Amino acid sequence: MRYSVFSLARAALNGHKSWPQAWRDHALRDRYRVIVVGGGGHGLATAYYLAKNHNITDVLVLERGYIGGGNVGRNTTIIRSNYMLPANEPFYEHSLKLWEGLAQDLNFNMMVSQRGVLNLYHSDSQRDAFARRGNAMRLCGVDAELLDVDGVRKYAPLLDFDNARFPVQGGLLQPRGGTVRHDAVAWGYARAADRLGVHIAQTCEVTGLVIEGGRVAGVETPHGRILADKVGLAVAGNTSLVAQMAGIELPIETHLLTAFVSEGLKPFIDGVVTFGAGHFYLSQSDKGGLVFGGDLDGYNSYSQRGGLAEIDHVLTAGIAMVPAMSRVRMLRHWAGRMDMTMDGSPIICTTPVENLFLNGGWCYGGFKATPASGWCFAHTIAAGEPHPLNRDFTIERFRTGRVIDEKGAGPRPWLQ
Amino acid sequence: MLRIPCPCCGLRDETEFTYNGSAEAPRPTDPEDGAAAAAYVYFRANPRGWHAEYWHHAQGCRRWIKVIRHTVTHEIAASGWPDEDLPMPEAAPNTGKAGR
Ligand SMILES: Cc1cc2nc3c(=O)[nH]c(=O)nc-3n(C[C@H](O)[C@H](O)[C@H](O)COP(=O)(O)OP(=O)(O)OC[C@H]3O[C@@H](n4cnc5c(N)ncnc54)[C@H](O)[C@@H]3O)c2cc1C
Numbered sequence: 374m375r376y377s378v379f380s381l382a383r384a385a386l387n388g389h390k391s392w393p394q395a396w397r398d399h400a401l402r403d404r405y406r407v408i409v410v411g412g413g414g415h416g417l418a419t420a421y422y423l424a425k426n427h428n429i430t431d432v433l434v435l436e437r438g439y440i441g442g443g444n445v446g447r448n449t450t451i452i453r454s455n456y457m458l459p460a461n462e463p464f465y466e467h468s469l470k471l472w473e474g475l476a477q478d479l480n481f482n483m484m485v486s487q488r489g490v491l492n493l494y495h496s497d498s499q500r501d502a503f504a505r506r507g508n509a510m511r512l513c514g515v516d517a518e519l520l521d522v523d524g525v526r527k528y529a530p531l532l533d534f535d536n537a538r539f540p541v542q543g544g545l546l547q548p549r550g551g552t553v554r555h556d557a558v559a560w561g562y563a564r565a566a567d568r569l570g571v572h573i574a575q576t577c578e579v580t581g582l583v584i585e586g587g588r589v590a591g592v593e594t595p596h597g598r599i600l601a602d603k604v605g606l607a608v609a610g611n612t613s614l615v616a617q618m619a620g621i622e623l624p625i626e627t628h629l630l631t632a633f634v635s636e637g638l639k640p641f642i643d644g645v646v647t648f649g650a651g652h653f654y655l656s657q658s659d660k661g662g663l664v665f666g667g668d669l670d671g672y673n674s675y676s677q678r679g680g681l682a683e684i685d686h687v688l689t690a691g692i693a694m695v696p697a698m699s700r701v702r703m704l705r706h707w708a709g710r711m712d713m714t715m716d717g718s719p720i721i722c723t724t725p726v727e728n729l730f731l732n733g734g735w736c737y738g739g740f741k742a743t744p745a746s747g748w749c750f751a752h753t754i755a756a757g758e759p760h761p762l763n764r765d766f767t768i769e770r771f772r773t774g775r776v777i778d779e780k781g782a783g784p785r786p787w788l789q
Numbered sequence: 790m791l792r793i794p795c796p797c798c799g800l801r802d803e804t805e806f807t808y809n810g811s812a813e814a815p816r817p818t819d820p821e822d823g824a825a826a827a828a829y830v831y832f833r834a835n836p837r838g839w840h841a842e843y844w845h846h847a848q849g850c851r852r853w854i855k856v857i858r859h860t861v862t863h864e865i866a867a868s869g870w871p872d873e874d875l876p877m878p879e880a881a882p883n884t885g886k887a888g889r
């Protein structure tokens with residue numbers, strides 16, 4: 374059923390009992406043309422674009438938990454394309470362009486809200502670095518504006534402008550950045566992929582990869598072996614462990630990131646604002662809750678359980694940026710496991726195992742990448758070689774020295 | 790909050806330390822061997838289970854230490870000086886299976 378104002382009216386007449394399941398359960402076949410491991414945003418987008426762009430509909434998505442239970446439903450929902458390096462910027466801009474038309478394309482309202490993303494600066498050198506990044510963005514045809522302190526005052530009046538240690542001097546604004554309702558992205562891609570014939574199996578974990586003569590032939594699951602011509606991995610925080618099933622070592626460490634939501638408030642802040650003197654980012658959800666986050670916990674972990682030390686750190690940074698937050702009650706917080714690469718940039722590539730493809734290393738910026746990642750990974754799987762937009766996102770770059778390190782943090786994934 | 794046993798200062802809060810990642814692979818000795826250097830710098834162990842790692846007691850004795858910590862439970866089994874050979878506890882096979 375197409376979602377529209379008419380279907381809404383029709384369903385309202387019978388008490389909303391006529392809505393069909395958004396995506397169906399199927400009996401698993403013994404063999405598929407493509408199996409995508411991981412039913413997060415990236416896996417589902419990949420399945421959708423395999424069907425839509427490449428006409429490959431004989432696709433199975435295997436998810437060990439439930440759809441929306443991974444990082445796709447845990448993030449702080451920020452989208453933007455304010456990158457500097459030539460390997461990153463066109464990719465993230467392609468993603469932002471796809472977000473702009475995604476609700477129509479998927480026939481699912483995911484509340485894409487281009488409310489702007491503003492990065493504050495607090496010193497001359499930070500201003501120069503942001504001006505450089507803004508110029509790099511504009512050279513790629515992407516919107517970027519350097520605001521002075523009065524511009525910031527208009528945009529976000531609640532900030533502590535005259536903080537003695539970190540006075541706000543201005544900010545770099547990307548007006549087309551913003552937020553997207555994250556669960557709706559998982560559901561929207563799942564439903565759209567299902568409509569095109571993709572099978573989605575939840576609570577079905579991949580426990581092994583079937584590899585014969587250097588080529589992948591399928592996957593092992595608790596329900597038995599399922600064969601496939603091609604297998605794509607998109608398992609985010611679990612990437613190292615699943616790749617290890619094929620003997621592939623990766624430049625990835627798994628770390629924790631916590632997100633926070635406050636009680637609902639009246640309109641408090643318009644766009645997304647990030648602090649320049651500490652790692653902190655803030656926006657407000659449509660329900661009124663403040664949504665915010667900060668640094669990683671700082672040590673390897675698969676626990677999905679953030680520690681109090683980092684919670685304290687994030688709240689301290691928040692109050693330094695917006696003192697009014699000290700009076701706000703926090704409602705809940707949770708953590709996700711991040712697949713942090715050694716240069717902070719992702720991996721979408723072919724692997725040494727024939728017909729096995731890898732998508733991972735999204736660090737904590739992978740939500741905004743979801744559409745372009747699915748687009749490029751579907752291309753990589755269908756064509757057997759990368760799309761021009763993901764050509765540089767290889768594993769090899771760590772052996773050849775062509776790392777893509779936006780921040781210049783070096784091989785310290787907990788600082789990316 | 791992790792409580793980390795520093796071999797010099799005793800049990801101290803995580804906030805006194807900075808982390809420096811995996812202590813599992815030894816630093817390669819041949820300075821000409823680029824592949825070994827890349828493996829050491831970039832391709833580190835990322836186990837779901839026991840992990841040997843370096844911490845710096847920045848706000849204590851300012852010495853580097855080695856810690857054996859579990860990456861799911863965060864339990865710490867042992868700590869010592871960086872050149873010490875600390876025993877790894879019995880590990881369940883690293884299957885990447887569910888269980889959060
Ligand atoms: C707190 C937090 C805040 C964030 N904020 C932002 C943000 O504001 N903006 C942004 O761009 N990004 C953000 N991110 C990052 C972003 O959420 C992730 O990079 C992205 O969601 C990862 O891709 P995914 O959606 O495919 O991951 P997931 O949803 O985690 O999907 C991977 C799936 O693979 C499944 N899986 C794992 N192993 C197996 C197996 N063996 N067999 C079958 N299935 C398996 C998992 O169960 C999981 O569902 C944030 C992340 C967190 C945790």
Ligand SMILES: [Zn+2]
Pocket residue numbers: 795796797798799846849850851852
């Ligand atoms: Zn000490």
